[in-house]
Amino acid sequence: xxxxxxxxxxxxxxxxxxxxxxxxxxxxxxxxxxxxxxxxxxxxxxxxxxxxxxxxxxxxxxxxxxxxxxxxxxxxxxxxxxxxxxxxxxxxxxxxxxxxxxxxxxxxxxxxxxxxxxxxxxxxxxxxxxxxxxxxxxxxxxxxxxxxxxxxxxxxxxxxxxxxxxxxxxxxxxxxxxxxxxxxxxxxxxxxxxxxxxxxxxxxxxxxxxxxxxxxxxxxxxxxxxxxxxxxxxxxxxxxxxxxx
Amino acid sequence: xxxxxxxxxxxxxxxxxxxxxxxxxxxxxxxxxxxxxxxxxxxxxxxxxxxxxxxxxxxxxxxxxxxxxxxxxxxxxxxxxxxxxxxxxxxxxxxxxxxxxxxxxxxxxxxxxxxxxxxxxxxxxxxxxxxxxxxxxxxxxxxxxxxxxxxxxxxxxxxxxxxxxxxxxxxxxxxxxxxxxxxxxxxxxxxxxxxxxxxxxxxxxxxxxxxxxxxxxxxxxxxxxxxxxxxxxxxxxxxxxxxxxxxxxxxxxxxxxxxxxxxxxxxxxxxxxxxxxxxxxxxxxxxxxxxxxxxxxxxxxxxxx
Numbered sequence: 001x002x003x004x005x006x007x008x009x010x011x012x013x014x015x016x017x018x019x020x021x022x023x024x025x026x027x028x029x030x031x032x033x034x035x036x037x038x039x040x041x042x043x044x045x046x047x048x049x050x051x052x053x054x055x056x057x058x059x060x061x062x063x064x065x066x067x068x069x070x071x072x073x074x075x076x077x078x079x080x081x082x083x084x085x086x087x088x089x090x091x092x093x094x095x096x097x098x099x100x101x102x103x104x105x106x107x108x109x110x111x112x113x114x115x116x117x118x119x120x121x122x123x124x125x126x127x128x129x130x131x132x133x134x135x136x137x138x139x140x141x142x143x144x145x146x147x148x149x150x151x152x153x154x155x156x157x158x159x160x161x162x163x164x165x166x167x168x169x170x171x172x173x174x175x176x177x178x179x180x181x182x183x184x185x186x187x188x189x190x191x192x193x194x195x196x197x198x199x200x201x202x203x204x205x206x207x208x209x210x211x212x213x214x215x216x217x218x219x220x221x222x223x224x225x226x227x228x229x230x231x232x233x234x235x236x237x238x239x240x241x242x243x244x245x
Numbered sequence: 246x247x248x249x250x251x252x253x254x255x256x257x258x259x260x261x262x263x264x265x266x267x268x269x270x271x272x273x274x275x276x277x278x279x280x281x282x283x284x285x286x287x288x289x290x291x292x293x294x295x296x297x298x299x300x301x302x303x304x305x306x307x308x309x310x311x312x313x314x315x316x317x318x319x320x321x322x323x324x325x326x327x328x329x330x331x332x333x334x335x336x337x338x339x340x341x342x343x344x345x346x347x348x349x350x351x352x353x354x355x356x357x358x359x360x361x362x363x364x365x366x367x368x369x370x371x372x373x374x375x376x377x378x379x380x381x382x383x384x385x386x387x388x389x390x391x392x393x394x395x396x397x398x399x400x401x402x403x404x405x406x407x408x409x410x411x412x413x414x415x416x417x418x419x420x421x422x423x424x425x426x427x428x429x430x431x432x433x434x435x436x437x438x439x440x441x442x443x444x445x446x447x448x449x450x451x452x453x454x455x456x457x458x459x460x461x462x463x464x465x466x467x468x469x470x471x472x473x474x475x476x477x478x479x480x481x482x483x484x485x486x487x488x489x490x491x492x493x494x495x496x497x498x499x500x501x502x503x504x505x506x507x508x509x510x511x512x513x514x515x516x517x518x519x520x521x522x523x524x525x526x527x528x529x530x531x532x533x534x535x536x537x538x539x540x541x542x543x544x545x546x547x548x549x550x
Contacts (some may be wrong), residue, residue, distance in 0.1 A: 001276070001518075003517075003518065006346045014381070027379060036270070040516070043309075044307065045307055045308070045309075045311050045463050045464075045512075045516060046305070046307045046312055046515075046516065046517065047310050084517075145363065156277065156527060175418045202387065208302065208303070209303040209304070209305045209306070210305060211304075211305045211312065211515045212268075212515040212516075212518070213516070214272075214274055214518060215270070215273075215274040216268060216269060216275065216514065216515065216518070217267070217268060217270075217271045217305075217314065217318045217515050218267075218270075218290075218299060218304075219304050219305040219314055219316060220302070220304070220305070221298075221302075221304075221316075221319055222302060222543060223297060228298055228299070228319065233274070
């Protein structure tokens, strides 16, 4: 973990309520896709934990969904705004565990960390299959970005306006050889993915209301088969085998 | 040169800054960030006889100027702390440690304190009496002067270490509880614990925190804590650790002027993991600016006249 300042360089609106924010700053504390940053906002006491979408040595990309006051504020700052950020928080995805038949599955804003993950898998010579779920066509984002990595994309929308009508789980079912999943999304989606019998293993990224974001306050602890774990420090990625719903 | 050292019931701290219980775990997470030996002391996570899993999620809510938490005393239990945390603390911090102890009966408090008797690095016991008494229908020990005195007496009988009772602000008259603890033999007091509060989510129309209520902390409670330290300082003759909303070196000085011999820093650590380090580093400059050469002499300095 590192505490440092990041400067907002560029903001781009992707959908009605999802924005791409690109910052410049020192990302040396970021070690794995799936980690998150904790961003301090003016007039807010608690920082906002936000999943890292992608990073280079000196730039950081976050996809932010307007969910409340803080995130509404965050996506509207002008370029040049400086933020106090705790970076490199959480465990991140473990690429070594993902075998040949791994699939990346994301729902809504949960897609964000899968991009950085897919990019690193592609760089290792194997662009993964990516299943993305949205409510409707106008909610979709980052499809071109994933395609540009060479990923095979499977899209599901709840109303059938793009791709398969249904859910991300329907996409995974259509590929019976997939036996491992790296996933992030809303809790009901994670639970549905977890219950797919074809999966031998997987890594699931969880969200929580956090106090500190670095393991000190126990504000985000959840029960697992291996005892209580802190989503911020022991997670946000939990192994399929340890999850209790 | 400013002398930052203070004394708490015979225990010398090199400066008055102490991370507050529940915001600092057992030191592990912060030791990755800075050398904990700059701290006057630290108060470890409230520890009970048995391991506790704590409350359901969500446990955290935000508010203007602070936060609410209902962690529910999640801790590994005293035996695990003795076997796993105490040896590790000795590696990351060589100063005096304050052991925060919880309990759900008078006997449990005494037993937990007894188990700490041989831990040399624990120099002060901080007894959290904001716990429900399972033998009295869940009534909070800290809300009843008789129950607070009973815990104090039992703990004093179980240990030779200085005992500081940590008081809840959720009472009509905190000086009454403070006096009861002093009369029962407490060596000092720590105040305040969090203030009971709640938030409601406008969309779901349900409380934000699963436990419904939570403890309010952060800068917003500072004036409340300060006032209570002031009142208790006038009511008792034992040292006070001032706690509640302290975020800067100036806040620490103000807390000492109100009557605190040392100062705990809580929620500020969660917002800025380097909060205590920054306070300690800026304290000499703040003292110099105010013409203070011996920090311990500030305690109660606003009460004259």
